[in-house]
Amino acid sequence: MTTFDDREQAYENKFAHDAHLNFRAEVRCNKMLGLWAAEQLGKTGNExxxxxxxxxxxxxxxxxxxxxxxxxxxxxDGKASVAEVAAKRAEFLVIARKEVLEES
Structure with missing residues (x-):
């Protein structure tokens, strides 16, 4: 295997690793967003x-x-606008990415 092949393989591995971390962060963000929305709706526990x-x-x-x-x-239903939900999602995404990076 040449140096070029080694570099290409390393790049592909990094890309796959980064994609996996991003996926985990997105899922975690969505869970945070869902729990936040559930709280706004008065849902608790299993609900x-x-x-x-x-x-x-x-x-x-x-x-x-x-x-x-x-x-x-x-x-x-009026408790938060689309813009407010989007802002919360952006806030949670920053937190989720930080947590995922700290875990890996």
Missing amino acids: AESYASGIIKADLDEASHDEVIASIASDL
């Missing part, structure tokens, strides 16, 4: 966990995060 799991699944199934954000804002 809140179930709502958060639904948010994670919806984000995996949907084409964009915007659709999930709009859905959450709709669920909140």
Whole structure:
């Protein structure tokens, strides 16, 4: 194997590792967002966990995060706007990325 091949393999490994970390951060962010929204809706315990799991699944199934954000804002029915939900998601994504990086 040449040096070029070694470098290419290392780059591919780094790309896969970074993609995995980003996926974990996105899932964690969605869970935080789901739990936050559940709290706004007065859900607790298993009901809140179930709502958060639904948010994670919806984000995996949907084409964009915007659709999930709009859905959450709709669920909140005036308790938070789309912009407020998007801001919360951005806030949680920073926290989730930090936590995932610290764990790895």
